[in-house]
Structures are given as C-alpha cells and as structure tokens.
Amino acid sequence: MNDQSRFDQWCDAIDQVMRETGTRSRMDAAEISRRRYPHLANARPDEPVPSYSGTANTGGTAEAQLDARARDLSRQMHITFAKAYVQVLNANPALYVAYLREHEASIARARQ
Numbered sequence: 001m002n003d004q005s006r007f008d009q010w011c012d013a014i015d016q017v018m019r020e021t022g023t024r025s026r027m028d029a030a031e032i033s034r035r036r037y038p039h040l041a042n043a044r045p046d047e048p049v050p051s052y053s054g055t056a057n058t059g060g061t062a063e064a065q066l067d068a069r070a071r072d073l074s075r076q077m078h079i080t081f082a083k084a085y086v087q088v089l090n091a092n093p094a095l096y097v098a099y100l101r102e103h104e105a106s107i108a109r110a111r112q
Helices: 006-021 028-035 062-077 079-091 091-110
Strands: none
Touching: 006 079, 028 062, 062 079, 079 091
8 A cells, every 4th residue: 555645645746747748847737736636725734644543443254354444545536445455455465465375275266
C-alpha cells in the first residue's frame, strides 16, 4: 500500500500530469491536478500519514477483513474501492496469503 501523506500524493499527481501532458510548468500541472484530484488539492506538507487500521481488524474471514479494510480506505482517501483493495492487498501480504488459502479450501470443498 501507498503509505504516503496526502501532500506526497498531491506532489505525485502533479508529476504524473506533467509527464502525461508534457507541460513544463508545475503551476499549470497543479491546476490540472486540482480538477482531477480535488480531494488532494488542499493537502499540506505537515499532515500525518494516514492510518489504515480502522474498524477492519475485527475477526472474520480474510476476505471479509480485506473488504472492510478496502471500504475504510476508500472512504478515507476518496479513491475507488478497487484501488483501495489493491493498496490493502499490497500492504497486507499475510492477509492476502490467508485469503488465498481460504479460497483454495473453498474450491476443494466444492469439488468434493
């Protein structure tokens, strides 16, 4: 997962716009980024890196935990559920492995 502050994400967004558009002006790229990523536009350098633990650490299957964490992150960071899910998978490899094992076990049960 991307353990960056919103300000770092904002700077990355500006850099991405500069690469995509070929503009050399950070001010122009910042204006485009402000329209694309309004939830990052007011980020400040002194903001803390967000914590993603939320309410999602409460038991259940690995899949349920992944879903809950992704929903929490999606709301916190104003990103799509799919992007949040990928970030949660990357940040929690042990939970991903547990999910894979659960999934394999459910497939094996279904084949019996």
